[in-house]
Amino acid sequence: xxxxxxxxxxxxxxxxxxxxxxxxxxxxxxxxxxxxxxxxxxxxxxxxxxxxxxxxxxxxxxxxxxxxxxxxxxxxxxxxxxxxxxxxxxxxxxxxxxxxxxxxxxxxxxxxxxxxxxxxxxxxxxxxxxxxxxxxxxxxxxxxxxxxxxxxxxxxxxxxxxxxxxxxxxxxxxxxxxxxxxxxxxxxxxxxxxxxxxxxxxxxxxxxxxxxxxxxxxxxxxxxxxxxxxxxxxxxxxxxxxxxxxxxxxxxxxxxxxxxxxxxxxxxxxxxxxxxxxxxxxxxxxxx
Numbered sequence: 001x002x003x004x005x006x007x008x009x010x011x012x013x014x015x016x017x018x019x020x021x022x023x024x025x026x027x028x029x030x031x032x033x034x035x036x037x038x039x040x041x042x043x044x045x046x047x048x049x050x051x052x053x054x055x056x057x058x059x060x061x062x063x064x065x066x067x068x069x070x071x072x073x074x075x076x077x078x079x080x081x082x083x084x085x086x087x088x089x090x091x092x093x094x095x096x097x098x099x100x101x102x103x104x105x106x107x108x109x110x111x112x113x114x115x116x117x118x119x120x121x122x123x124x125x126x127x128x129x130x131x132x133x134x135x136x137x138x139x140x141x142x143x144x145x146x147x148x149x150x151x152x153x154x155x156x157x158x159x160x161x162x163x164x165x166x167x168x169x170x171x172x173x174x175x176x177x178x179x180x181x182x183x184x185x186x187x188x189x190x191x192x193x194x195x196x197x198x199x200x201x202x203x204x205x206x207x208x209x210x211x212x213x214x215x216x217x218x219x220x221x222x223x224x225x226x227x228x229x230x231x232x233x234x235x236x237x238x239x240x241x242x243x244x245x246x247x248x249x250x251x252x253x254x255x256x257x258x259x260x261x262x263x264x265x266x267x268x269x270x271x272x273x274x275x276x277x278x279x280x281x282x283x284x285x286x287x288x
Contacts, residue, residue, distance in 0.1 A: 011040055011051055014091045022046050041096060048096035049085055052198065057267050060145055061260065062138055063198045065092040067130055071175060071200050074129040080119055081194055097195050099188035107182040108222060115192050116180070117229035120208070124174040124235055128202035132173055135207075135252055136163055142259035147266045154285040162255060168206065168248040172236055176201060176208035181216055205236060206245030210253040213246065254280055 007029045016023045022044035032039040032050065038058070042049040054065040069087040072094065076083055082094035106112060143159060177184075178199040186193045213223050223246070227239040236242050261277035264270070 008040065008053070010053075011042075011091060014051070014088065014093075015042065015044075018086055018088060018093075019044060019046065042093075047085075048098070049093050050082065050096050052092045052094070054090040054092070058198070060141070060267070061263060062141065065090070065198075068092055068198055068200065071129050072197060075123075075126060075175065078122060078126065079191065079193075080123060081197055097186045097188050097193045099186040099193070102182040102185050102187075104182055104216075107185065107216070112185070113222075113226055114229055114233075116185070117226055117235070118233040119192060119194065121230055121233040121235035123177065124172070124205050124208070126175045128173050129175060130202055132170075133176075133201040133203040133207070135167065135256060138256065139163065139259060142263050145266055146259065146262040150262065150265075152285060155281075158255070158284060162252065167252070168204070168245065170204040170206075171242065171245045172205045173202055174205055174208075176203040176205065176211075178203065178208060178211050179215070180212050204245070204249070206242065207249045207253060209242070209246045210249040214250065214253055214257065251284075254284060258284060 011029065012023075015027060019027070019042075025045050028041075028043040030041040030043075032041055038053050038055060040051045042051055052065060052068075054063075058065075065087065066089075069084055069092055072081055072084045075081045082097055085093045085095060087093070102112060139159065139162060177194055177197060178201060179196055180194065184194055184196045186195055209223075209227070212218070218226070223243070224239075227243055227246075231237050231239040231242075258277055258280040261273045261280070265273035265277065
């Protein structure tokens with residue numbers, strides 16, 4: 001049985017206004033994120049684009065398309081990210097990055113990790129753009145959205161402790177992608193590109209690596225080798241000091257991940273988010 005995909009009417013209105021010739025000639029709209037109407041691929045005579053919606057759910061997660069627009073424009077000369085075509089609320093439209101993503105096995109191969117080290121060094125040489133991530137505010141915002149039935153005394157204790165505790169002193173503030181994984185890595189005809197910059201923000205580079213390592217389950221050896229490569233590629237030169245900084249951020253990052261999974265569970269009732277949160281609940285909350 002085939003189901004007809006209903007195009008988001010807000011997107012149709014946007015394309016009619018900002019791509020009138022393409023709209024008249026006819027465009028092909030394909031949802032990128034399931035059937036949620038949050039992101040759409042647009043094939044038009046003038047090019048292929050990705051349209052990303054600023055929705056209430058995205059805003060609750062800390063995603064701000066205005067910030068994403070500024071950051072991508074700030075990075076336009078680096079050739080590591082999509083180029084912005086237009087931002088007109090509620091849609092951010094960027095060029096579609098054609099190419100192949102990686103699977104986990106190939107992501108950890110020597111060449112991609114060398115390329116990733118070079119790409120991160122290039123990104124982290126960029127000047128900060130906009131406000132630095134306020135991770136405690138993000139915790140507080142997420143706290144208002146979680147399922148209260150899942151709270152425990154140990155969770156409340158950890159939450160209060162982190163809100164009172166001093167953050168690690170920043171080693172270097174730079175632009176950070178904050179969501180690097182194999183599916184956000186594209187081998188395009190123009191070179192390696194990172195996609196999905198919706199969580200990108202100015203932040204300490206130690207937090208960037210904490211997110212990369214925890215989100216992709218890097219081994220100790222893999223962490224060491226990437227930081228060494230990063231230093232050789234022109235990133236922060238003291239790899240040992242950076243490694244210590246990453247360790248200092250680990251608890252904060254893992255708690256951010258836990259809160260994100262819990263908010264997504266509350267938003268979607270998708271059991272996968274509760275399942276992904278469980279190992280972090282066991283690790284972080286069993287200590288309190």
